[in-house]
Amino acid sequence: xxxxxxxxxxxxxxxxxxxxxxxxxxxxxxxxxxxxxxxxxxxxxxxxxxxxxxxxxxxxxxxxxxxxxxxxxxxxxxxxxxxxxxxxxxxxxxxxxxxxxxxxxxxxxxxxxxxxxxxxxxxxxxxxxxxxxxxxxxxxxxxxxxxxxxxxxxxxxxxxxxxxxxxxxxxxxxxxxxxxxxxxxxxxxxxxxxxxxxxxxxxxxxxxxxxxxxxxxxxxxxxxxxxxxxxxxxxxxxxxxxxxxxxxxxxxxxxxxxxxxxxxxxxxxxxxxxxxxxxxxxxxxxxxxxxxxxxxxxxxxxxxxxxxxxxxxxxxxxxxxxxxxxxxxxxxxxxxxxxxxxxxxxxxxxxxxxxxxxxxxxxxxxxxxxxxxxxxx
Numbered sequence: 001x002x003x004x005x006x007x008x009x010x011x012x013x014x015x016x017x018x019x020x021x022x023x024x025x026x027x028x029x030x031x032x033x034x035x036x037x038x039x040x041x042x043x044x045x046x047x048x049x050x051x052x053x054x055x056x057x058x059x060x061x062x063x064x065x066x067x068x069x070x071x072x073x074x075x076x077x078x079x080x081x082x083x084x085x086x087x088x089x090x091x092x093x094x095x096x097x098x099x100x101x102x103x104x105x106x107x108x109x110x111x112x113x114x115x116x117x118x119x120x121x122x123x124x125x126x127x128x129x130x131x132x133x134x135x136x137x138x139x140x141x142x143x144x145x146x147x148x149x150x151x152x153x154x155x156x157x158x159x160x161x162x163x164x165x166x167x168x169x170x171x172x173x174x175x176x177x178x179x180x181x182x183x184x185x186x187x188x189x190x191x192x193x194x195x196x197x198x199x200x201x202x203x204x205x206x207x208x209x210x211x212x213x214x215x216x217x218x219x220x221x222x223x224x225x226x227x228x229x230x231x232x233x234x235x236x237x238x239x240x241x242x243x244x245x246x247x248x249x250x251x252x253x254x255x256x257x258x259x260x261x262x263x264x265x266x267x268x269x270x271x272x273x274x275x276x277x278x279x280x281x282x283x284x285x286x287x288x289x290x291x292x293x294x295x296x297x298x299x300x301x302x303x304x305x306x307x308x309x310x311x312x313x314x315x316x317x318x319x320x321x322x323x324x325x326x327x328x329x330x331x332x333x334x335x336x337x338x339x340x341x342x343x344x345x346x347x348x349x350x351x352x353x354x355x356x357x358x359x360x361x362x363x364x365x366x367x368x369x370x371x372x373x374x375x376x377x
Contacts, residue, residue, distance in 0.1 A: 001023075001024045001117050001118070001119065001120065002021050002022065002023055002024065002117070002118050002119070002120045002121075002126065003021070003022050003023070003024050003026070003087065003088075003091060003114055003116075003117060004019065004020075004021055004114070004115040004116040004117070004118060005019070005020050005021075005022060005091075005112055005113065005114060005115065006018070006019055006111075006112070006113045006115050007019075007020060007035060007038065007100075007110055007111070007112050008110060008111045008113075009039070009108065009109070009110055009136065009137075010109040010110065010111055011109055012137060014134050014135070014136075014137055015134060016039065016132075016133070016134040016135060016136040016137070017131075017132070017133045017134060018038045018039075018129055018131070018132050018133075018159060019115070019129065019130050019131035019132070020034065020038060020127055020128070020129050020130070021118075021124070021126055021127060021128050021129075021130060022034060022087070022126055022127040023120070023126050023127075024086070024087065024088040024117070025086055025088060026086065026087050026088075026127075027082065027083055027084070027085065027086050027087075028049055028061045028062075028082035028083075028085045028086075028087065029063075029082040029083045030170050030171070031049075031087060031100075031112070032047055032049075032082065032100070033166060033169050033170045034127050034163070034166075034170060035100055035102075035110060035112075036166070037159075037162045037163045037165070037166035037170070038129055038132075038159050038162065038163065039136040039139075040136055040158075040159075040162050041102075041136070041139040042139065045102060045103035045104070045105070045106075045139075046062075046063070046102075046103065046104055047062065047063075047100065047101060047102040047103070048060055048061070048062035048063075048079070048100075048101050049061040049062060049082070049098050049099065049100055049101075050098065050099040050101070051090045051097075051098050051099075059080060060078070060079045060080065061079065061080045061081075061082050061085050061090075062079050062080075062082050063079075063082060091114040092114075093114070094114055094115055094116055094117070095113070095114065096113070096114045097111055097112060097113045097114070098111070098112040099111060099112075100112055102139075103139065106139070106140070108139070125167075127163055127170070128160060128163065129156055129159040129160050129163065130156065131152070131156065132152060132155040132156045132158075132159050133152055133155075135149055135150055135155065179291070181322050181323070181326070182287065182291055182322065183291050183292065183293060184326055185304075185322055185325060185326050185329070186287075186288070186291055186293040186302065187293050188326060188329040188330065188333075189272060189302035189304075189329065190293060190295055190302070191329075191333065192232070192272075192329050192332065192333065193230065193274055193297075193300050193302075195333060195336055196224070196230075197222050197224070197332055197333070197336050198222055198223065198224025198225045198228070198230055199225075200336050200339045200340075201222040201225075201332075201335075201336070201339070201345060202222070202225045202347070203221050203222065203223050203225065203228060203233075204347045204348045204349060205221075205222070205345040205346065205347055205348070206219055206220065206221045206241075206348050206354055207219075207220055207331075207335060207345060207354060207355040207356065207357065208220070208354050208355070208356040208357070208371045209327060209328060209331050209356070209357050209358075209366075210356065210357070210358045210359070211324065211327065212358075212359035213323075216236060216237060216324075217236075217237060217238055217241075217371075218234050218235070218236060218324060218327070218328060219234070219235040219238075219240075219241040219244075220232065220233070220234050220235075220328050220331070220332060221233045221234075221235075222332060223273075229273050229274070230273070230274050230300070231271065231272045231273035231274060232271070232272045232328060232329065232332060233269060233270075233271055233272075234269060234270040234271070234324060234325065234328045235267060235268070235269045236268040236269060236270065236324070237268060240266075240267040240268045240269060241267075243266050243267045244267060244269075266309050267307065267308075267309075268307070268308045268309070269306075269307050269308075270304070270305070270306050270307075270317065270321055270324060270325050270328070271304065271305045271306075271307070271314070272302060272303070272304055272325065272329075273302075273303050273305075274300040274301060274302060274303070275300075275301055275303050276298065276299050276300075276301070277298045277299075277301060279303075280301055280303060281303075283316065284301070284302075284303050284304075288301065304316065304317050304325065305317075306318070306321050331357050331366060334357070334366065335355070335357070338368075343355075343368075348373065351373060352372065352373055353370040353371060353372055353373060354370070354371050354372075354373055355368065355370065356368070356369040356370055356371040357369070
């Protein structure tokens, strides 16, 4: 989703205002760079955010490596890390606000208000400014000396050009975070292969994960037993898994491969398989080369894919899907450990329930539960 934010420079003769669309996953570090860009400032001075969401005592969010006491009359208080905190966790509904303070000497104040939550437009490169009123003052001038004067339409163009110039800075932390995510995913895929979970689970022993962030159900099936290619299939949502069961039932009952293929074309799923170095495509090879995880067995290199009704061919994993695949690999390995200690995972065709792994806030970990088997009549 996309947040429509109103940014307003406060306590100045020129209350420069910007309406900016940003993705809800924007970190506070990114928001700092966005504010600097839309006001055509340079970001060289210290800054900090304040939020008092839902009537809770105000919290401070900023650069934890700096001494932020300059904003707090010399008082030292805990500051949350702006690189890991995201605005979606602090701006929940229209009307919620943040305060952004910049440069202790000038003490510029901005309010950042959530106006609306909208669907993203995939043709737009976010962040983007849609409205702008009043040019911004020079950041070194406390009396509000304007940089230039533009008409509102010209100002929007000027602001968006500034945003485009700053994209590499705005997205630098995200790029680093994504690299770390892929490092984790590749390492888990290596451990997964070394553990050989197919020696303990068959494709019929499907188990369910519930994503604690979104509530999405993930149906996981380990492959590799007997003649199967080693790997892991993750079916996203009950409808997708129902389509898999339907296609399997059709093949078993009528050998209707065309109808079964039609059912499979309606599923959303993630896949991990292991291939030889010669079998990997260039994109998968570059992924391995660009990260530090070593795979000594060049006959078993990971290849990830995503399928959905929106695409006629398998695609590469996007950001949210990497998190789901990490969750699936982690919990599969956890289940293997539990099997070694005596856990029995039901076989789909023989049981009325499936093993489910759900997150427990009380224990701060995933615990075992059950879910009824989905059957179509």
